[in-house]
Amino acid sequence: MAGLMEDAKYMIQSLLHPFEAFYQIKFVRRNNYVLPTIIMLLCGVTGIFSYQYTGFILNDNPLFMMNSITIFITTLFPYLLFMISNWSVTSIFDGNGSLGDIYIVISYALVPKLIFDILGVILSSFVIIEEAPLLYGFMAIGTVWFIFLLFCGLCVIHEYTVTTNVVTLIVTFIAAIVIVFLAMLFFTLMGKVLGFFYALFSELSKRW
Amino acid sequence: MRVKWSLVWICILGLMLAPVSASAATTFESNYTYDFWGSLRTNRSLPAFELVRTIDNSLLEQVKFQSIDDVHVGGGRIFLVDATDSRVTILDENLQFVASIKLLRDATGRIIVNPETNQQLMLNKPEGVYYSEVLNELYIADTGAERIIVLDGQTYTYLRTIERPDNMVGVTQFKPSKLVVNKEGKISVVVQGSYEGIIELNRDGTFSRYFGVNKPRVNLIDYFWKSIASSEQKEKMGKTFAPSFNNISIDPEGLIYATTYDSSAQDWVFRFNAKGENVLMENGYFPIIGDIHRYRSSEESKFIDIAVTDYGVYAVLDRTRGQIFVYNFQGDLLNIFGSTGNLKGSLKDPSAIAWLGDNLIVTDRYFGVAHLYQPTEFGHAALAAEKAYYQGRWEEAGAHYEEALHLNTNYDIAYIGVGRNYLMQDRYEEAMYYLKLGNARGYYSMAYAEFRNLFIQRHFIWFVLGLAGIAGALIYSEYRYNRRQDLPARSGAN
Structure with missing residues (x-):
């Protein structure tokens, strides 16, 4: 519990002083994944929350066919995909960050986005259509902040210059697409193989 | 004991009573509408229209329908066009036979003979008809003979023929297929396959203008190639023509409605202002495209006719699935009904649609029949609400909507x-x-x-108090902060 509070201190520091805080996290403090995991789970829950509780005027979602597990997964999926593809790219590009470091950076960077998203959902119940752009502008602050923190954090943990970081980020996106493609290929093929064995089994079981 | 037996008898007698709304059973299957999400799960609807009668050969005496290609209702009469037999059949509102026109007669009742060719003047594959109540004239689009024939509205005697005007420009062949006439006598003519628009003729039969803008859908790839092609290359490329209109209708205000099923068209239903721009309102959940669940282009709705009431509700007939889509003037979809098939009330080859009061007449070219649909109790309430709303009787509209x-x-x-x-x-x-x-x-x-x-x-005081509280807290904290800052400074000075 005390460690968690210590982590929270670093997290709050990282919001306004990302370079220093992420440096401290990487080199001074040993990695602890409880707080980042809590933030990640909260992020998924926020996805569900905003799907369901965004005010009626701005909420076009068919709530009667809502599936919270799907929303949870689809909210977290891009971040985890980014984590994996960034890790695989930076291992080649001489990045010093470990998978755990990247995980911590992403989750701490998500904090302002989380806060602004939740605020946006709450405020969305009190706006009318004409005020919607203002609300979206307000929520965009969180997203911009998130991107800024992510960028700084990755710079620090990989010990990159800005240019290298930009290049690795571009490659990261390409790698993410490749990963998705391979995953789809894998699952399709696995499905075919399983289907074959299933057909074999049902054929055999009908004969004997 | 006697009470028991009498109860049994009452039950048996009750079973013998005929079901009251037998005709509704024919339409309930196919009624649906789209909700906000276009969800297939929640779109079943109560029938708004039910089949009451079928207009077929049993209503006629000697000549029979070979096909029905157009229907028009006006002046308390129903005009049915049979292109195969080149005939216009007229029924009254109670579906009683009134007249049948094939050979044209003059005011004295004599058949008109062309003195040059010595042939009788008769209809040749007409495809459209329009009765103008103001002018009391019956206009027949005599497609096969490339002319419009004008008859007297009551006696159906021959008045005049409108042929291709001498001052007509453009390449459109003058083969009138569907037509409407406005109160001033201007004739708007649809020619199938014409990319120049609707032909507008003056009352005296002279050419006025082409009318109606039908924008083609822009293909992004074509756009790219055309943007980099030289003008010589462009000449060799296939031209993108404006999609053609296939049917036309007019509302009591004189605004012209038209439909198209050309796959390259952007809009499929049109309501033209005087300049020929589309001013159809599409404020419903979906644009006016008929069925929204389209996986292949062959499943798209293809509108072939439109019928407009005098309170803005219009029905469009779809050829793909024989469906009728009823929209109100704002573009909200009220109901969808009808189907293709061989059952009674289904359409094999839908051809035209018209309103008879609040009833709908839908015709089938293949079987040569027309179906008369009447609003159900729900349909009556829905239509009454639209009528009251369109005419500005808000309270009444609200009551009908609630009903x-x-x-x-x-x-x-x-x-x-x-x-x-x-x-x-x-x-x-x-x-x-x-x-x-x-x-x-x-x-x-x-x-x-x-x-x-x-x-x-109402709660203004709380907002004021809240703001005042925050402001007070800010001022107080500033005050305290400054005092704390000041104290050591003062002690330092001392």
């Missing part, structure tokens, strides 16, 4: 209607309740803005 809601709780348009009515009465909370159910976010936002204003006005 429709009692009959069909899945009727989203009525939720909007009721909510809109409350909104106009400044009853915002009720309005918000109904508009939320109707998924009308625009109206909901209006109601909510007013509701929020009232809320702030």
Whole structure:
């Protein structure tokens, strides 16, 4: 519990002083994944929350066919995909960050986005259509902040210059697409193989 | 014991009573509508129209329908065009036979003979008909003979022929297929396959102009190639022509409605202003494209006719699935019904649609029959609501919408209607309740803005107190901060 509070201190520091805080996290403090995991789970829950509780005027979602597990997964999926593809790219590009470091950076960077998203959902119940752009502008602050923190954090943990970081980020996106493609290929093929064995089994079981 | 037996007898007698609404059983299967999400799960609807009668050869005496290609209702009569037999059959409102026109007669009752060719003047594959109540004239688009024939509206004697005007420009062949005539006698003619638009003729038969803009859909790839091609290359490329109109209708205000099923068209239903621009309102959940669940282009709705009531509700007939889509003037989809097939009431080859009061006549070219649909109790309520709303009787419209809601709780348009009515009465909370159910976010936002204003006005003191509290806290903290800053400075000075 005390460690968690210590982590929270670093997290709050990282919001306004990302370079220093992420440096401290990487080199001074040993990695602890409880707080980042809590933030990640909260992020998924926020996805569900905003799907369901965004005010009626701005909420076009068919709530009667809502599936919270799907929303949870689809909210977290891009971040985890980014984590994996960034890790695989930076291992080649001489990045010093470990998978755990990247995980911590992403989750701490998500904090302002989380806060602004939740605020946006709450405020969305009190706006009318004409005020919607203002609300979206307000929520965009969180997203911009998130991107800024992510960028700084990755710079620090990989010990990159800005240019290298930009290049690795571009490659990261390409790698993410490749990963998705391979995953789809894998699952399709696995499905075919399983289907074959299933057909074999049902054929055999009908004969004997 | 006697009581028991009498109860049994009452039950048996009750079973012998004939079911009251037998005809509704023929239409309930195919009635549906689309909700806000276009969801297939929630779109079943109560029937708004039910089949009451079929107009077929049993109504006629000697000559029979070979096909029915167009139907028009005007002056209390129904005009049915048979292109195969080159005949126009006229029935009255009670579906009694009135007249049948093939050979044209003059005022004295003699058959007209062309003195040059010595041939009788008779219809040649007509495809359209229009009766002008103001002018008391019957216009027949005599497609096969490339002319328009004008008859007297009561006696059906021959008045005049309008042939291709001498001053007509463009490359469109003068093969009138469908036509309407406005109150001033201007004739608007649709020629199938013409990319120049609707032909507008003056009352005397001279050419006025081409009318109606039908924008083609722009293909992104074509656009790219055309943007880099040289002008010589462009000449060799296939030209993109404006899609052609296939049918036309006119409302009592004189605005012309048209349809197209050309796959390259952007819009499929048109309502033209005097300049020829499309001013159709599409404020419903979906644009006016008929069926929205389209996986292949062959499943797209293809509109072949449109019928407009005098209160803005219009019905479009779809060739793909023999369906009739009923929209109100704002573009809300009221109901979808009808199907293709060989069953009674189904259409094999749908050709035309017309309103007979609040009833709908739908014709089938293949079987040569027309089906008469009448509104159900729910349909009556829905149409009455639209009528009252269109004519500006808001209160009455609200009452009718509520009646429709009692009959069909899945009727989203009525939720909007009721909510809109409350909104106009400044009853915002009720309005918000109904508009939320109707998924009308625009109206909901209006109601909510007013509701929020009232809320702030009513609780203004709390907002003031809250703001004052925050301001006070800020000032106090500043004050304390400055005092704490000041103290050591002062002690340092001392």
